[in-house]
């Protein structure tokens with residue numbers, strides 16, 4: 461991939477989404493020329509965090525905010541702290557408001573939203589895979605006539621629901637927005653969908669109904685999900701996917 465410019469940004473806000481996940485809202489300096497499409501990612505690095513060859517440690521992160529938010533020079537990344545072994549993710553979770561982060565991008569050409577596509581949009585996410593889908597949802601909702609949007613989001617248990625308030629608010633306030641969540645390790649008392657996204661798809665989406673589908677999650681989730689959708693008659697052209 462052709463190298464993009466590196467822009468130094470300041471950590472403007474850190475939002476704790478779940479015990480292991482935070483959203484880092486970065487602010488670009490005035491006059492920064494940076495643009496992207498929902499679904500793209502950037503390479504992040506931190507000043508002074510270098511590998512043993514003296515080069516910056518870089519990792520890919522999906523952009524979780526939408527392009528219109530660049531008006532305020534803001535861009536957001538939602539990052540899971542990997543815990544043991546998570547070299548970069550642990551380090552960025554030590555950042556504080558006012559610290560610097562380096563943003564290189566945008567990258568990615570295949571997993572991008574077409575904001576003018578009028579078809580119903582089905583978003584399927586697992587864990588932090590919701591990050592680029594949130595960017596897409598925000599972009600669609602900032603348009604004049606958003607298409608019907610359905611989000612099926614799988615995570616372990618109640619406390620792992622990233623963007624919980626935002627998505628519940630859309631469900632309440634936005635006509636045509638449907639939210640379904642599935643807990644893969646539900647606590648006692650949970651009465652909603654239980655299981656992983658690919659396990660509950662067949663009941664919810666038994667056949668193709670003209671949607672365009674955006675999928676993001678870990679490789680196993682994406683492979684199983686695509687496999688089901690194809691067997692249910694979803695054309696290849698209607699399926700867009702990203703995995704990490």
Ligand SMILES: Cc1cc2nc3c(=O)[nH]c(=O)nc-3n(C[C@H](O)[C@H](O)[C@H](O)COP(=O)(O)OP(=O)(O)OC[C@H]3O[C@@H](n4cnc5c(N)ncnc54)[C@H](O)[C@@H]3O)c2cc1C
Pocket residue numbers: 501519520521522523537538539540541542543544545546547548549550588591592703704
């Ligand atoms: C296009 C793209 C978009 C992405 N978007 C996001 C996003 O929005 N949010 C997000 O959280 N992540 C995202 N990722 C993943 C991200 O790039 C990193 O891979 C992730 O944060 C882990 O990096 P790390 O440096 O913390 O972990 P690393 O140090 O790279 O380790 C990765 C994993 O390997 C394990 N590991 C490390 N060393 C060893 C070892 N010696 N032996 C055994 N296991 C080991 C770690 O425990 C960890 O689970 C994205 C990836 C891609 C490719």
